[in-house]
Amino acid sequence: MSNVNERQKRHREHHIKKGAKRLDMLISKESSHQLTMIALYGYGGMKKKHVIEYLLKQEYDRLMSDSDNYFEKLVKDIRESGVDIE
Secondary structure (H helix, E strand, O other): OOHHHHHHHHHHHHHHHOOOOOOOOOOOHHHHHHHHHHHHHHOOOOOHHHHHHHHHHHHHHHHHOOOOOHHHHHHHHHHHOOOOOO
């Protein structure tokens, strides 16, 4: 294994130990292009990872603040059922 690969592996393992979760998926070409454009021009060169995390937080907060509290109740029910969603 090359030094670069070893450093990358240690880097990933370090973040996983700190609670990070690995997300590995394929997305459409269109979505990839949109994410690139949002990162470069919508958020001034922000890393794609940070754009995704920011947008997820915005949507989560929006759903949690909904007036009927449906999403908040759903999250509470899931946690109380013992499902780990953290």
